Amino acid sequence: MKILVPIKRVPDTDQKIQVKPDGSGIVTDGLPFVINPFDAIAVEEALRIRERSTDAAEVLAVSVGTEACKAQLRTALAMGADNATLILCDAPLDPWNVACVLKAFAQRYQPDLILMGKQGVDDDHGQTGQMLAALLDWPQATFASKTEFITGGLRVTRETDAGLEIVRVSLPAVVTADLRLNEPRYASMTSIMKARKKTIERITMADLGVNIEPRVEVLGLEAVPSRRKTVRVGSLDELLVKLRDEEKVL
């Protein structure tokens, strides 16, 4: 059983994001980066599957991007991933590009399962897993909150607006992780030290024979200002008067 977990490097979710004055991007100086929270959940799920598995299972973390992504791959190694690969790419990537690169990589690595986050918390596209599944012509189970191996495949509980949906997919498949799938483990100091010594394999786009062809052109970014009254009221009665007489919403 081989499990591939794609990982994205994203700004720490607790940080305030600032847009450059010319709107060309966000200010990254001094901004701490982390592994995309949903990807950490995917890593955790892969590790749990490996721990439960009776036959040999391997978890490979892969990231597409610059050398900087190594830090997040090390986090995955420290959590317990067996190996990590960096697919070097300097160009900005949209979901389509990432899916095309991952497709080429998956055809080479031949995983039984690709576990990934349901969305990147930076761009909030929520597309890559589904596009990858389409490109590979594999089944998909998105927004997973539970996975369970069954004969011939995987049973997945999915979080939908209508409630919990249960589907069975044959393998190989793409599963995208939702928040409630699990709680990612913290890496111990020893495993962080060990992860530092591991080699991260590096391959290039040329090795994979893929070209970057942008589909999303970003014309500009703007910060969103809050335009609120922020009136402090002293009592419930005062609040009700405001809502009734000024806002006319009650």
Add this chain to the structure above:
Amino acid sequence: MRVLILCEHDGKGIRLGSRSAVAFANAVEEQTRGSVECLLLGHSLATVAQDAAAYAPVLVADHPALANPVADRYAKVITDLVKERGFDLVVAAATTFAKDILPRAAGVLGGAMASEVIGHEFREGRLCFRRPLFAGAVVATVALHGKPQIVTVRPSAYAPASARAEYSAITNVTIDEASLPKKTEFEALQSKLSNRPDVTEARIVISGGRAIKNSEDFERLVGGLADKLHAATGSSRALVDAGITPNAFQVGQTGKVVAPELYIALGISGAVQHLAGMKNSKTIVAINSDPEAPIFEVADYCLVGDVYEIVPQWIAGLNGK
């Protein structure tokens, strides 16, 4: 542009969010002089088709093999239709239904997709989209390369289209069952039916946060006030994680996005991930015991206090009214 709207339905009519997708499609069509059509997938769709025909001509893919929304099958039907009929733009409301299916269809059709669109404009004849990033802290204007373009729109950003004076034509799409993928089997849907309105559709939404200690208190305080005000109930992720509220209640970056006339946050701190889901509400009220709670910076009306004291008072005041 030829626009195809993937409509979501409940077996009776199309969802309110899909009518927002229709509104978006109409606006684009008005400026490009093309056409707008609705697409329905499922089984036993006669009633739904009638309802959809009030908004635009309808294509109906009605087949037992499509009874449940399985992404690979639905995407196959959509992509075949788009290729056959040459649609330029495919649109749906940004719900988990479309978020599952449309990126897969986009994967087959060349990858030009924009999610969670909150606005659009034409720049030098090019259709551009506005979409939020970083939990809504930033808005990007983007253009897509390639055809067809695939878009999910936030229902809160487009007022639902109203019915036209006359019904449009309904056309059946032939489904070749043998060509449908069979790698996914639908097993069950465990829906927790609530007798309250959906958070994305209600005029008033009342959400509870970690201040609420258990399901009973949630029902009594948040639910109790909601029933008095004919409101929907929502929650922060903290309560979903604690198992106090179902996932479908979660408002936020990774939950539902709402924009009601009135949003009442009870004991919610106001993390950016939560704000992403409700900050476009018309009026926001926050009740929190911590005068420094970040939610107070984005609320219109801020009341410092204990929700366990204030909410019962509020409900009591409404009793007998």
